[in-house]
Amino acid sequence: MNLKELSRALELSQTTVSRALNGYPEVNAETRQRVEEMAAKLGYAPNQQARRLATGRAMSIGHVVPRSLHEMMNPVFMEFIAGAGEAYSQHGYDMIISVVGDQDVEDAYREIASRKKVDAVMVHGPRIGDNRPALLAELGLPFLIHGRIPGLEKTTSWIDVNNGQAFERATNLLLDLGHRRIALLNGLEDMDFAARRRAGFEKAHADRDLPVDPKLLRAADMTEPYGADSALSMLRQKAPPTAFLVSSMITAIGVARAIGLCGLKIGRDISVITHDDALSFLPNSGEVPIFTCTRSSVRHAGSRAAHLLIEKILPDPTTLVSEYLESELIIGQSTGPHQAN
């Protein structure tokens, strides 16, 4: 069923039918009604490819995912995608995901741009000194960054959690509880979010003139064994930490495992605060959440990001938008006062 057939069935021109269906004002109300009914009856839907060619709009948003990003951000990324995907659907946009090797990111963007596959792209996992904004500007591809790139906050569009403040508050909570040896198990610090978290951690210490022990700082891919191995070795050193601040639930689970292996009790002997991206398969909720955490729904971030991209940036690609997302500090069972020994 295509436009020609539909218009023949209605004994109208393709022009009128198209206009009726696309909400053009000059169409007679009852004509429009007739058209819509017939279209529904015959199950007509405009061919996407033809419409794309005619309008020059791809009606899709691209996500280029370098493999290394995916490796480490896998579950977080998926949750973001889920949020964004729903928003795209609501606006009639398709989501195109390209999984490419780390070396092929630039090629992928160039290809996407020259073939006009998408109207805009979402940029994931911004790093310090990230050159994607420059490339995308050159290619004329509108984009929105999930996160920020230092130095480009004013000249790019982004949506981000206030990571620095969240980790500063979490650190202060631990300091208020009397902890003085707090370990930070961070994500890789060439990622902007991780750098900001570390800065927040250090600021909380600096504000009280407290030192930070470099032996208590780690940064790596946020896996479960990373948490377990790091916590284990730190807890076994001569001056062990009494609290951990951790960048992801998965890593925190590893920390909890290590604490158990040492015969200690989380919340009583050792305090743990983790960032919680509110992943659906890792619920940290209920009456009392397992982990005290800084929580921010990455799924909601995806949804907001998609809306901003479609509603603000696409209509006028010169628009710059930036938005902060809420982050809560939630008290669970994994924190308690420092125990003097």
Added chain:
Amino acid sequence: MNLKELSRALELSQTTVSRALNGYPEVNAETRQRVEEMAAKLGYAPNQQARRLATGRAMSIGHVVPRSLHEMMNPVFMEFIAGAGEAYSQHGYDMIISVVGDQDVEDAYREIASRKKVDAVMVHGPRIGDNRPALLAELGLPFLIHGRIPGLEKTTSWIDVNNGQAFERATNLLLDLGHRRIALLNGLEDMDFAARRRAGFEKAHADRDLPVDPKLLRAADMTEPYGADSALSMLRQKAPPTAFLVSSMITAIGVARAIGLCGLKIGRDISVITHDDALSFLPNSGEVPIFTCTRSSVRHAGSRAAHLLIEKILPDPTTLVSEYLESELIIGQSTGPHQAN
């Protein structure tokens, strides 16, 4: 840069240029060379939308993801997507992901079909009595199932792990170690894979004329708290299990947490075997893997699925393919002989 401009620059017809670029045999070798060089020099790439319209092929594969599926399968799904995505790229296909409400799956497929958005779809999370194959057949959309649907094994194309056999082997390992009270923490059993795992578990018992205690069987979304809560309550009952067979690493981590909370040691006091989908952010490897597991890379599954879909099914949609994936039984630190008390 479009075909018209390129052909003008070459002083050739669009026809010839198109043929040269698309590898048609009748083109003079040196002409082709000239064309290719010029195309590279000018950075020409055929407009995807125009090509799609002209060929009638969308050059994309669709993934319709119901929200509920995504909720529970999130990390597994993402890993599959990563594998499939790479394969699509290699073949020049785009991956379109539609995240929709559970009620809107059928509509989504109908829309996709009538707008000719994709050439084929991948079906995720097959359930018992799943009606998607019938719908897709009606819509004329070629498809491949990740998993199988009971009763449709012979009439649909699919790729699957031998879940039943994997869990039967795992159960036998535990039985060989002397365990007689083995708990099964399964995924939701209206999902085909979970039903097959349970069948394998029961078969291993039946083959030795051993009973299965219904109190030791659970089925739910495979979250971490599900594992922890289930294990906790089972370990506290009067006749506790001495071993757990678990459907996912995440749930197994919960089980490990519960075992620790009970003051027991995994592998010594309580044995655990889990299925391991080889998720990149949950590595279970190293010298000695933490968990004894049945392992099968879901990422590899995605890759194979994409290849089969593109190479076998798309060229001839009447083709039926089915493929079993390897699953290894890997001994880790979480299993040991039954301790007589």
Added chain:
DNA sequence: TTGAAAGCGTTACCAT
């Protein structure tokens, strides 16, 4: 308020 017809950028058929 409606319609005819010209694109949109390819591919593919039919000539030459």
Added chain:
DNA sequence: ATGGTAACGCTTTCAA
């Protein structure tokens, strides 16, 4: 081996 031209199915400009 190469070129002319008609699709592909829609949107949009120009006329009426």
